[in-house]
Amino acid sequence: MSTGAEPGRGRSEPHPGGPASPPGGPESSPGVIVDERRRLINVAYRLLGSSAEAEDAVQEAYTRWFALSRQQQEAVASPGAWLTTVAGRICLDVLGSARARRERYVGPWIPEPLPDRGEWIGGRAGGGAEPADPADQIVLDESVDMAFLVVLESMTPAERVAFILHDVFRYPFAEIAAIVGRTPAACRQLASSGRRRIRAARTPAPPAAGQVGLVRRFKEAWESKDIEALVALLDPDATMTADGGGLVGTVLRPVEGGKSIAQYLLHIAGKAPGLVLLERTVNGRPGLVAEHTGVPVTVAAFDITDGRISRIWAVRNPEKLRAWT
Template structure:
């Protein structure tokens, strides 16, 4: 009989799964904890009847995430300011998981990018769970159907719809090399305070969103347009002259971590499409920066 301690090794995989479904480490931890609690609450006979405990944990974690996603819209409405998914370092346990096939490595890495996680936010809860289980982790549709309580045919339809949204969201994205080149120019312009140079690399319809979670100062609404975004960024830099902005590699490509007096103040990720910076995402919510400390 498998006991709770015997299944502790499944935790990292469950965390990777739940993070991609929910978008924050804290929510993923809660979902995984609830999954283990449900296993622990089974009687000895019930646990003995489970032929594949690891698969049972995955099914239950998926259902827990599905329930959380169902209530997420209400929680988002109560959130102070803009809500963004939590960026995580490449070395974070939730960012790493063994792909079902080496050819899927790019898909797995990309699945923790801010750009893709924002696209996944636009999916229905069922679409998101099915997409993560099948397209990211390679779970067969028969097993996906058990996890989400749908037929395999219905899960295929959900995956097709989700894949279309994801494909549309990724269609204009630049290559990693071009992304990093433009983001480096973006950083140089910010460092020198050159508004003209900065607006040159920004798309005319660029959008900046910052997440403070109501705990630190952040723009309550998106800032849009090259001139407004450029002035907003340079204004932030002038307000915090002692802060340092250091380059980091993120799942989106080159990004930045901001320190002030040795404290992580922000993580900045950038979206690039059509040879211009189209999105600037600034994470300032301290609850979503713990992995970077």
């Protein structure tokens, strides 16, 4: 990555230095520049946990690119690397300010859940239609699994950027250093620290078929108000966290213990007649979407340990459900 100026957080975008591309060359053509957007959205979502914030960060990077003169653009050896550097620095700044914003957030903050283009069961094939932009550009894999994203929230902004760019997207530490304003050696340490956090917090995912069956039995038990079946499917030390963002009613603290979660779920079912549960893919894993009068009101993601549900993340904040409507 060519960065003629000294890189660092909060500084201006990289100077268009390095070997110049030929005027009008293919690397800086508008089509190639626009094609970078999908990759940048994927990077930014994993860094920020929000497709809306990812879109804003990438849009800002493009705004800065198109603000360059034609001569400055042609002087950039790799426009894709330039855009990555700028978008990465923007995300780093957003992560820094997000900590202060989330201190004022009402209740727990959960990363924005994403739908898949298809369904993992029959039924509403295409019923969710194509996810909204930019969610439709995000590749769903284990690096957007909700449990993974939640662990990322425990990292410092610099750790998260270094870990995601290196371990997920395979960027060299020399390029990451230009984004976080640290030496390559320091970035290596940041990524290593992030890697340890992931290893300490995550358990191996069960086979996909097992996840589907367990979530389906959970759905059926909830629908039939079978508390004994719910308790049997939940780990005794399970935790359920809900995110309403202060915009809709929900529990403001995590519900702990399988029995307490089962009782709470039955309480909710009794208060919301007409609630319809749908089996959907949530961040690449089997999950549930609760609809009321045809409108998604809750998206639930699950973590499974030793054949039981150990974590439930229920997103109710309507601002985080736009890709599901």
